[in-house]
Amino acid sequence: MANDINMIFQIAGIGIVVAMLHTVLKQMGKEEYAHWVTLIGFIVVLFIVISILDDLFHKIRGVFLFRS
């Protein structure tokens, strides 16, 4: 449960750091790197989201849909 709440802060932190990196890289004139950083950050976040969604759906299945 505490782990789940940590995930929220993790994702918010990743988002802020990625936004910062994006700005810095853009200022340095490296547009391509900035886009790659954003993309990779987004994939990492998506991975976390999917793992927790999987957990949620398994629990819903266990409670509501019994053993189907």
Add this chain to the structure above:
Amino acid sequence: MAIEVMQITGLGLIATFLILILQEQKPAFALAVTVIVGSVIFIFLIDPIQEIFQLLNKLASDANINVVYVETILKIIGIAYIAEFGAQITKDAGQGAIASKIELAGKIIILGLAIPILKVIIETVLNLLPA
């Protein structure tokens, strides 16, 4: 397991502020935080729901009600919740069209699950009618 309403409210408020900050920088990350918060709150709630359902099942078996009916109702509640969850998040992301399709799918699947019960009701009514 004592679940404090304060904890959940605080979690929601903190998440809202985080999303407000993230929304300006990276809207996609804000959406991810929304999904996570929704999931975490429901994972919080899953234990009391399970207790309530166990009570319902026990009552139903004590009253000699066919287990299939109770099971169908619980399944319908679960499908309604999942469809609502997806539809709300999609709508928040600005895709109202996809949200209404998810809701439509939920409704049709629920109708499909309810068909056996509807059949039993119609047969009962037909039996009541004098021939």
